[in-house]
Amino acid sequence: MGAVGLGCMPMSWAYSASQQRGDRALRAVHAALDAGVDLLDTADMYGPFTNELLVGRALKGRRERGFVSTKCGLLVGDQHIVANGRPGYVRRACDASLRRLQTDVIDLYQLHRADPEVPVEETWGAMAELVGAGKVRALGLCAVGARAARRPGARTHDGTIRQLERVQQVFPVSAVQAELSVWSPQALESLLPWCADRGVGFLAAMPLGSGFLTGTLTPGQGFEPEDLRARHPRFTAEVMAANQPLVVGLRRVAERHGATPAQVALAWVLHQGPQVVPVPGTKRERWAVENAGAAGLVLTARDLAELDRLPAPQESWD
Numbered sequence: 001m002g003a004v005g006l007g008c009m010p011m012s013w014a015y016s017a018s019q020q021r022g023d024r025a026l027r028a029v030h031a032a033l034d035a036g037v038d039l040l041d042t043a044d045m046y047g048p049f050t051n052e053l054l055v056g057r058a059l060k061g062r063r064e065r066g067f068v069s070t071k072c073g074l075l076v077g078d079q080h081i082v083a084n085g086r087p088g089y090v091r092r093a094c095d096a097s098l099r100r101l102q103t104d105v106i107d108l109y110q111l112h113r114a115d116p117e118v119p120v121e122e123t124w125g126a127m128a129e130l131v132g133a134g135k136v137r138a139l140g141l142c143a144v145g146a147r148a149a150r151r152p153g154a155r156t157h158d159g160t161i162r163q164l165e166r167v168q169q170v171f172p173v174s175a176v177q178a179e180l181s182v183w184s185p186q187a188l189e190s191l192l193p194w195c196a197d198r199g200v201g202f203l204a205a206m207p208l209g210s211g212f213l214t215g216t217l218t219p220g221q222g223f224e225p226e227d228l229r230a231r232h233p234r235f236t237a238e239v240m241a242a243n244q245p246l247v248v249g250l251r252r253v254a255e256r257h258g259a260t261p262a263q264v265a266l267a268w269v270l271h272q273g274p275q276v277v278p279v280p281g282t283k284r285e286r287w288a289v290e291n292a293g294a295a296g297l298v299l300t301a302r303d304l305a306e307l308d309r310l311p312a313p314q315e316s317w318d
Contacts, residue, residue, distance in 0.1 A: 004266055004295050005039035005203065006032045006288060007281030012050045024283060029058035031285040033065045035292035041203065041279045043071035043112060044097050045081070056102035069108040069203070070097050071142065073115065073123070085115030087126035094130050108175055110140035120163055121170050128171035139171060140203070143178035143191065157191035164194065175201035180276070181209050182268050183246050183313040196273055207269045207278035208262055212240065215247045215261040234313065242314050249310045253303045266294035268307050
């Protein structure tokens with residue numbers, strides 16, 4: 001069975017700002033490391049910048065315990081996000097990330113989004129230079145938005161695969177990050193097979209459906225204004241209520257194992273291949289330890305068949 005990573009984004013960005021406290025986040029990272037988690041996933045845009053600072057503080061004196069994955073290529077402005085893939089910017093962004101992370105080398109440096117005004121080969125070439133300079137160990141690519149990638153008759157991740165084919169000609173891709181969960185399995189269609197055929201790792205983003213698959217969210221509970229779920233079509237009271245059969249199914253499987261719905265959801269992701277690492281986000285020590293425990297949960301053929309029969313969720317994620 002594989003391992004579970006830790007998505008650090010919710011600790012300082014995008015989710016429930018009133019619950020984002022540095023001391024709690026530090027305890028959550030340390031608890032995850034102690035529970036066997038080693039991959040910590042962040043990005044310079046989260047905060048912006050504060051999430052990398054947090055990871056740097058959390059790994060102080062423990063750098064050898066953590067595999068650090070961060071990203072570049074997106075800039076956060078006032079009410080908007082823009083891509084920047086210019087080589088000079090990539091080099092400056094990497095140096096700034098190294099300082100915030102308090103480390104000499106980034107284990108996995110990911111391109112968050114390609115800049116439509118810069119050939120992706122140029123951006124990737126600058127990132128490859130960072131590997132040659134010893135500042136980065138490996139390169140990864142985050143999947144483009146599914147809606148942006150779609151054309152009539154196209155599959156969800158065709159756009160990402162086109163980008164991967166292009167950058168692979170410049171420097172090897174070590175990992176791809178994309179959404180994958182029991183309620184968003186589209187990566188299984190073409191993207192995960194592409195990775196498996198080439199020995200490329202797969203970081204499963206949002207494996208718990210931004211908290212919905214944990215069974216801890218109540219339809220109509222409301223979210224803080226800056227929480228991205230407050231504006232997302234999957235988190236209206238009506239859609240959350242309509243999607244409760246997903247949680248019921250996860251809970252039914254969990255009860256047979258003495259586990260939680262979240263652990264079952266993560267175990268399903270782990271089952272998709274030895275190169276798959278789910279990266280659930282959390283702010284709390286308790287959930288970090290619980291998520292790590294999913295690595296020891298082995299689903300039976302009955303469990304998997306039951307999960308495969310779960311209804312498709314209402315509304316699209318993208």
